[in-house]
Amino acid sequence: MKNPNKISSRDVTPADVYxxxxxxxxxxxxxASAVATGVAYRHLNPVAAGKVNTPVIPGITKPNVAxxxxxxxxxxEPETSLEDITHYNNFYxxxxxxxxxxxxxxxxxxxxxxxxxxxxxxxxxxxxxxDLLKISPPEERIYRMRCxxxxxxxxxxxxxxxxxxxxxxxxxxSAHYVAFETLLDPKRMPGQRSDVLDWPYVEGLRMDExxxxxxxxxxxxxxxxLPPQDGAPIRLVVPWKYGFKGIKSVVKIKLVxxxxxxxxxxxxxxxxxxxxNVNPHVDHPRWSQATEQRIGESGRxxxxxxxxYEEQVGHLYAGMDLRTNF
Amino acid sequence: MKENxxxxxxxxxxxxxxxxxxxxxxxxxxxxxxxxxxxxxILTTGMMTLIFLVLTMAVTPLRKIxxxxxxxxxxxxxxxxxxxxxxLHFLCFFSLDRGFSISSTLTEMVKxxxxxxxxxxxxxxxxxxxxxxxxxxKRLGGKRWRALxxxxxxxxxxxxxxxxxxVKADVRQPLVFAVVLAVLLGYRLMEYWRRPKPxxxxxxxxxxxxxx
Numbered sequence: 001m002k003n004p005n006k007i008s009s010r011d012v013t014p015a016d017v018y019x020x021x022x023x024x025x026x027x028x029x030x031x032a033s034a035v036a037t038g039v040a041y042r043h044l045n046p047v048a049a050g051k052v053n054t055p056v057i058p059g060i061t062k063p064n065v066a067x068x069x070x071x072x073x074x075x076x077e078p079e080t081s082l083e084d085i086t087h088y089n090n091f092y093x094x095x096x097x098x099x100x101x102x103x104x105x106x107x108x109x110x111x112x113x114x115x116x117x118x119x120x121x122x123x124x125x126x127x128x129x130x131d132l133l134k135i136s137p138p139e140e141r142i143y144r145m146r147c148x149x150x151x152x153x154x155x156x157x158x159x160x161x162x163x164x165x166x167x168x169x170x171x172x173x174s175a176h177y178v179a180f181e182t183l184l185d186p187k188r189m190p191g192q193r194s195d196v197l198d199w200p201y202v203e204g205l206r207m208d209e210x211x212x213x214x215x216x217x218x219x220x221x222x223x224x225x226l227p228p229q230d231g232a233p234i235r236l237v238v239p240w241k242y243g244f245k246g247i248k249s250v251v252k253i254k255l256v257x258x259x260x261x262x263x264x265x266x267x268x269x270x271x272x273x274x275x276x277n278v279n280p281h282v283d284h285p286r287w288s289q290a291t292e293q294r295i296g297e298s299g300r301x302x303x304x305x306x307x308x309y310e311e312q313v314g315h316l317y318a319g320m321d322l323r324t325n326f
Numbered sequence: 327m328k329e330n331x332x333x334x335x336x337x338x339x340x341x342x343x344x345x346x347x348x349x350x351x352x353x354x355x356x357x358x359x360x361x362x363x364x365x366x367x368i369l370t371t372g373m374m375t376l377i378f379l380v381l382t383m384a385v386t387p388l389r390k391i392x393x394x395x396x397x398x399x400x401x402x403x404x405x406x407x408x409x410x411x412x413x414l415h416f417l418c419f420f421s422l423d424r425g426f427s428i429s430s431t432l433t434e435m436v437k438x439x440x441x442x443x444x445x446x447x448x449x450x451x452x453x454x455x456x457x458x459x460x461x462x463x464k465r466l467g468g469k470r471w472r473a474l475x476x477x478x479x480x481x482x483x484x485x486x487x488x489x490x491x492x493v494k495a496d497v498r499q500p501l502v503f504a505v506v507l508a509v510l511l512g513y514r515l516m517e518y519w520r521r522p523k524p525x526x527x528x529x530x531x532x533x534x535x536x537x538x
Binding site: 034038098 | 334337338341342345346349353358359360361362364365366370423425434437438439440491492494495496
């Protein structure tokens with residue numbers, strides 16, 4: 001007796017081949033589409049990474065731990081990695097994407113950089129960068145950096161107190177504020193071609209804030225010259241204030257009588273104040289400032305008053321209502 | 327479209343929808359989410375929610391323009407993916423941003439406008455997900471089911487506003503979502519105004535005949 005299964009299986013063969021081909025093509029489409037989705041995802045979510053090869057700054061003096069701790073020159077918390085410090089930046093002159101700043105700023109030319117120090121001073125002067133950096137030996141300052149967006153880092157800066165520069169130009173008695181300005185050059189700073197902010201970026205400090213020893217002009221991090229994405233070749237660092245006060249790539253410092261206009265507070269006066277002191281008790285209107293994401297850590301940290309520098313700077317604001325003067 | 331093809335396209339959507347999540351998990355386990363992985367996870371899951379919500383909204387206009395009625399069969403999957411990523415988005419916020427603290431999550435949620443709007447979007451999706459099964463459609467009846475599922479408009483509009491509200495200054499990305507959504511919703515409005523309304527039309531044609 002013939003096995004009926006054998007006959008039917010022979011008949012079915014072509015359909016089987018057809019089915020297999022179909023399955024094969026479908027598997028191909030499935031795989032190709034998944035790869036395409038993956039590529040699209042990668043393209044839309046680039047993660048920045050890379051090395052920093054800027055020159056090493058010679059002759060950096062380390063703060064004396066015994067005395068510097070009291071002055072806040074050296075915070076005793078783990079330092080954020082150089083990789084993170086240089087690939088997670090707010091620098092709208094290059095990109096509004098924090099991970100996109102480093103690639104966009106690559107190759108930013110700072111040759112022939114000058115800083116004009118002017119206004120209400122006895123000796124206004126346009127400094128070549130090299131001359132400016134000679135004013136005082138480079139010091140290491142390990143500061144907390146608290147962004148207004150509720151994340152933070154610990155950064156080993158290289159720089160010196162702004163007061164040293166101000167002493168050189170001799171401010172007049174009528175100078176009550178210091179106004180700072182970033183380079184305006186849309187060719188070198190592509191972000192300036194969009195009108196997301198009012199260019200050039202401007203910032204300001206009250207005279208006593210500017211003269212405080214914690215306020216520094218920084219030209220390096222981790223012993224190396226600042227890479228472009230962190231504000232090359234010279235920037236301001238005010239550790240007890242939100243990061244946006246630390247204006248980058250400074251070309252002008254002007255001593256003035258009245259409180260100067262500052263970029264973010266002009267953009268949204270109800271959200272960003274002139275003082276912008278780190279304050280866990282005064283929330284940003286849209287989000288809480290009570291805690292912060294320390295970059296490189298998993299949990300959140302409580303945010304400290306004046307970013308932990310209350311002992312050093314609290315007296316500057318004695319009697320001021322920090323809710324209205326946020 | 328053959329049933330077999332429909333099933334294949336569903337598989338395509340299923341696989342492609344899970345690709346971003348797979349890459350997120352892969353990158354997370356390889357420490358490749360950048361300097362602020364917590365923020366990256368929250369942002370990306372939120373973005374995926376919006377993308378799937380907008381895709382869900384694109385089905386009906388696309389179906390009407392192309393005449394490919396079979397497209398409707400994929401809408402449920404897209405919507406469920408939106409809900410899935412929305413839940414992940416919330417879980418990321420709850421765990422990474424609020425440290426699993428229910429009280430701090432709730433306080434923040436009622437205090438921050440963008441969180442109120444975002445929660446509205448997510449909560450609006452819950453009944454949609456629950457009633458997404460065939461059995462539920464039958465139980466509710468087509469008319470009531472369709473009425474309930476208009477909540478999808480609330481979810482997607484609130485979702486886009488939620489994104490827009492928390493951007494610091496560069497609103498270009500949320501605006502792209504808003505424009506695409508405006509086109510998709512605008513198409514519906516246009517359709518609505520172009521068609522004679524059945525409720526209005528019925529008495530007008532019925533009256534002469536019924537009148538004695």
